[in-house]
Amino acid sequence: MAKKRKKTKPTSSKKKVSFRFSKQNKIILGSLLVLLSIALFFSFISYYFTWQEDQSMLSEFADRNEQAKNLLNKFGASVSHFFMYKGFGLASFAFPFLLCVTGLHLFLGLGSKGLLSKWVWGLVFVIWFSIALGFFALEQPLLGGLIGFEMNDFLQDYAGKIGVMLLLVFGLTVILVRLFKFSPEDLAAYFKTKQKPLATEISGGVVKDSGDSIILDVGEDTPVVIDTYTHKEDIPPLKKEKEVKKEAPKTAEKEADKMPDIEMKVEKIKEEKEVKDVLSKKLVEDFGEFDPTLELGNYKFPHLDLLDHHGSTGGITINQEELEGNKNRIVETLKNYKIGIAQIKATIGPTVTLYEIVPEAGVRISRIKNLEDDIALSLAALGIRIIAPIPGKGTIGIEVPNKNSTIVSMRSVIASSKFQKAEMQLPIAFGKTISNETFVVDLAKMPHLLMAGATGQGKSVGLNAVLTSLLYKKHPAEVKFILVDPKKVELTIYNKIERHYLAKLPDSEEAIITDTTKVVHTLNSLCIEMDNRYELLKHAMVRNIKEYNAKFKTRKLNPNDGHKFLPYIVLVIDEFADLIMTAGKEIETPIARLAQLARAIGIHLIIATQRPSVNVITGIIKANFPARIAFRVTSKIDSRTILDTTGADQLIGRGDMLFTQGNDITRLQCAFVDTPEVAKIAEYIGAQRAYPEAFQLPEYVGEDSGTGIAYEIEDRDAMFREAAEVVVIAQQGSASLIQRKLKLGYNRAGRIIDQLEAAGVVGPFEGSKARQVLVPDIYALDQLLKNETK
Numbered sequence: 001m002a003k004k005r006k007k008t009k010p011t012s013s014k015k016k017v018s019f020r021f022s023k024q025n026k027i028i029l030g031s032l033l034v035l036l037s038i039a040l041f042f043s044f045i046s047y048y049f050t051w052q053e054d055q056s057m058l059s060e061f062a063d064r065n066e067q068a069k070n071l072l073n074k075f076g077a078s079v080s081h082f083f084m085y086k087g088f089g090l091a092s093f094a095f096p097f098l099l100c101v102t103g104l105h106l107f108l109g110l111g112s113k114g115l116l117s118k119w120v121w122g123l124v125f126v127i128w129f130s131i132a133l134g135f136f137a138l139e140q141p142l143l144g145g146l147i148g149f150e151m152n153d154f155l156q157d158y159a160g161k162i163g164v165m166l167l168l169v170f171g172l173t174v175i176l177v178r179l180f181k182f183s184p185e186d187l188a189a190y191f192k193t194k195q196k197p198l199a200t201e202i203s204g205g206v207v208k209d210s211g212d213s214i215i216l217d218v219g220e221d222t223p224v225v226i227d228t229y230t231h232k233e234d235i236p237p238l239k240k241e242k243e244v245k246k247e248a249p250k251t252a253e254k255e256a257d258k259m260p261d262i263e264m265k266v267e268k269i270k271e272e273k274e275v276k277d278v279l280s281k282k283l284v285e286d287f288g289e290f291d292p293t294l295e296l297g298n299y300k301f302p303h304l305d306l307l308d309h310h311g312s313t314g315g316i317t318i319n320q321e322e323l324e325g326n327k328n329r330i331v332e333t334l335k336n337y338k339i340g341i342a343q344i345k346a347t348i349g350p351t352v353t354l355y356e357i358v359p360e361a362g363v364r365i366s367r368i369k370n371l372e373d374d375i376a377l378s379l380a381a382l383g384i385r386i387i388a389p390i391p392g393k394g395t396i397g398i399e400v401p402n403k404n405s406t407i408v409s410m411r412s413v414i415a416s417s418k419f420q421k422a423e424m425q426l427p428i429a430f431g432k433t434i435s436n437e438t439f440v441v442d443l444a445k446m447p448h449l450l451m452a453g454a455t456g457q458g459k460s461v462g463l464n465a466v467l468t469s470l471l472y473k474k475h476p477a478e479v480k481f482i483l484v485d486p487k488k489v490e491l492t493i494y495n496k497i498e499r500h501y502l503a504k505l506p507d508s509e510e511a512i513i514t515d516t517t518k519v520v521h522t523l524n525s526l527c528i529e530m531d532n533r534y535e536l537l538k539h540a541m542v543r544n545i546k547e548y549n550a551k552f553k554t555r556k557l558n559p560n561d562g563h564k565f566l567p568y569i570v571l572v573i574d575e576f577a578d579l580i581m582t583a584g585k586e587i588e589t590p591i592a593r594l595a596q597l598a599r600a601i602g603i604h605l606i607i608a609t610q611r612p613s614v615n616v617i618t619g620i621i622k623a624n625f626p627a628r629i630a631f632r633v634t635s636k637i638d639s640r641t642i643l644d645t646t647g648a649d650q651l652i653g654r655g656d657m658l659f660t661q662g663n664d665i666t667r668l669q670c671a672f673v674d675t676p677e678v679a680k681i682a683e684y685i686g687a688q689r690a691y692p693e694a695f696q697l698p699e700y701v702g703e704d705s706g707t708g709i710a711y712e713i714e715d716r717d718a719m720f721r722e723a724a725e726v727v728v729i730a731q732q733g734s735a736s737l738i739q740r741k742l743k744l745g746y747n748r749a750g751r752i753i754d755q756l757e758a759a760g761v762v763g764p765f766e767g768s769k770a771r772q773v774l775v776p777d778i779y780a781l782d783q784l785l786k787n788e789t790k
């Protein structure tokens, strides 16, 4: 095999060798051919004038004393003699033409496509033309050339004159059809167009009378003269120039008079888009932008006095002695390990003071980091955290807890201008940073939050801080909460704001969810709400809730198409570990789905847990909760589970927390809001006029409660028949229609819709759209129900 291959190799390489022009060669050859064609052209032309004089010279080609009269001298005379006299006569002009075309192809790199056919058809034309000229001008040898003459002679001997003529006609047809792509239709069209302009030119021309002849002025330069004597009888009497001009409009009027007097209405074409825009603009002009808060127009936001100062009115009191003492101890400890300090700076926060160190040149940062425990020992303090280096600062930070920490009151953060002026969708004032700045973040950007910490470290207070922030900033129309509280005691205070701020399942009594199965239903219902919202966003052609609501406010979305103002939904789950223990996957799956997809449609999750173990905060949950808060935890492992790094184990508790939104970690003192304060706020809101009911989440029929499809006929609602008729007449399968028309409750209407689906009257649930009605009219409904009972 190997041998065989070796043998075949050389032949294959030989095959590959082909004669190809390089680009430069093509240009050279191309220009040569073009110049040659020019030379031929001029010698041919010249030949017609000089051929007789140059005749004698042809035999003396080598004699340099003999000169030819041809423009290209002996070359021109000889070549022309060859082509014109001995060859094809006048038809030889095709050769310089073909050469020129070929040269240009090569020169301009146009490729050789079509060249061959040009040459073939060119030669056919040359032969035909020389025969034709030979036939008609037998006496003129230079017209047909020797070949033309001889061919004629030959053909006429066999076919006679008529035969040759017919042959020539056939040849002409072939050339016209193939070479000039001529067709009989072209010919007919050509004659038609020739006739028309002539007629219109004459009819539209201006007529002048100049004595003996009439001049039709058909154009600027070409007046046509018609002899008045010879054609007088045929031509109708023509009017003089001025008269014709004056009369022209009159005749037009007369013609218009003859037409029947019918008015024509021109329908205006309306562009849908413009109408929409115009409509929305008009609506905005007439009614102003849609105001979602209008229904509770008199709603008053809770005032600041509902919140306590918690003794923090005077700000942070600095204990100078403590500061100096800490500084000296840090410097000394580092000195003991031969680490020099170039500079030290202190920033005093509410619970911790940050000492920023700039070490002397050449000190390894890792050495300071390793001394964490030694510094803690020398300072005799809990919760020392070393940040080496502080990101973006180039210094090393040592956080030392203050002996007397200051409580950060919720009142102070709510009152801060940073929070008041925050232009965020869901602003949350968590507390204060180490440099005593109010820390405000947007929950909508997080977009979900995981809170973890050991018991008694401030989680519940943290959750209350989040909810209080939103209550102080958002109108009931703009945000709704779903509160899940398995402990049953932490969030019950919010019951009072049920009809203002809470969302719940249609059939549930309590707005605060404490039961695990209810949690599963609520989460699945929230998934349906998410899908519905995505459907609405798709129809509105927007990408997120912000754009959707903005579009809805400017009245560009029609409420009759199912569009409505969408409030943000914040789902708060306390004691998440407890839920995972009892319901596991049933909880985790919808949570993961919501966490992955709900950000764009304004559903945000806040999950709090005591036990930050990996079976509670699973990989899938962690991946979708980039924003995390860690209160104090007992072990480094727990800290790693929450934050992916240590640090939370060194916090001092009581609202001391670490916040991360992806990369850097910020130490914060959580704002403190006590239960009585929250109760006061809830009472204040609850005492105001509210919506008729809590925000309704979509109904979710769990697998355990059956799908509703298997309804027995005898189990049907008493109003089933009426409802079916309502739905069929309106051709709209919606529970709210039945609710309105038959004055039923939502739940009963929902059940009837399910029964109608089971009976085949309406189609399956289709998200935000009304169900399809499968029965066209009452007669068909009668038939359907009759057949059922048979």
Ligand SMILES: Nc1ncnc2c1ncn2[C@@H]1O[C@H](COP(=O)(O)OP(=O)(O)OP(=O)(O)O)[C@@H](O)[C@H]1O
Pocket: 407, 408, 453, 454, 455, 456, 457, 458, 459, 460, 461, 462, 610, 654, 655, 656, 669, 670, 671, 672, 673
């Ligand atoms: N930000 C804070 N500032 C001052 N003290 C705080 C702060 N947060 C919490 N505390 C104190 O810690 C106590 C326990 O807080 P909290 O009830 O929030 O803990 P928890 O983490 O929710 O505990 P559990 O998991 O047992 O419910 C509070 O009663 C309060 O005294």
